[in-house]
Amino acid sequence: MKFIQQAYNGNNDWLAYIATIFLMFFGWQLIGIIPLVGVAYNHSENMSEFLNAANDSFMTLGINSNLYLILMIFTFFAGLVFLLIGVKFIHKRAILTVITSRSKIDWSRVMFAFCTWGAMGLVSFLIGYLVFPEDYVLNFKLVPFTILVLISFLLLPLQTSMEEVLFRGYLLQGFGTWFKRGFIALVLTAVIFGLLHSANPEVEKLGYITMVFYIGTGLLLGIFAIMDEGIELSLGFHAANNIFAAVLVTADWAAFQTEALFIDISEPQVDIVLFLPVIVLYPIIIYVFSKKYGWKNWKEKMFGVIRKPVVFDEDRFIA
Structure with missing residues (x-):
């Protein structure tokens, strides 16, 4: 529980959280979006076209997909x-206290999670490609x-890091x-993580049943943070997930509209394949990480009472 208990190191009042969340949204949705709005406005022929794109997607204005990705990453x-x-x-x-309970960030954990999930994602894609090449x-x-x-x-790890730190x-x-x-x-x-992804085009295309995937992913990454006493594994996993999603395959209904290596032209549908990561791959990667990093005391970390650490004051016992 050391990682969660680090919130007690500073001002843990609820007003501080409200102020910080407000500040984060100010930076994300007002300051960070300025370059994107500027580029979108320059690509618009008139204000009406600009406003229509703002209600839908600035991608409809014909902004280069790589430039658009950079501008979106900047908002995060x-x-x-x-x-x-x-x-x-x-x-x-x-700042270190919202990342890890260790004395410094364990980059080996970040890279292990990145490589492990990246490899699993690549293998999953290759199987899908071999089975359904059409x-x-x-x-x-x-x-x-x-x-x-x-x-x-x-740059994409900046986007995933923002979500993981938050x-x-x-x-x-x-x-x-x-x-x-x-x-x-x-x-x-x-x-909350799942609900914030409810505006993704995948949800619009397939329905809210896809929340099972997003919420399931949020549960997985949260388990990493709680059991490993830091978010290093979550950082590596999330970065690998989004990087390979952006680079390997895109679709006209996907969140990432990129110049990926392949385009998925199949009609999306709700089936067992959609839930395969949550049902099969997520339990496997939890097992791999738990064995490698010796996770113990599951019951205590998940369901035990979180208390403010007692600080021993030696001065009170000086005669």
């Missing part, structure tokens, strides 16, 4: 910066694809110390 980067400012100056906590069309364009790969590996760090700790149970914090952050 701005949100992350303002969130960390809130942690530092409103909560008066070290569903995919090769979309390789050397220059746009190379730029996409560079953007994805260098949900598996900041909010998990906040809910954990408020409700005194890691399991409650886990469920709340997973549900």
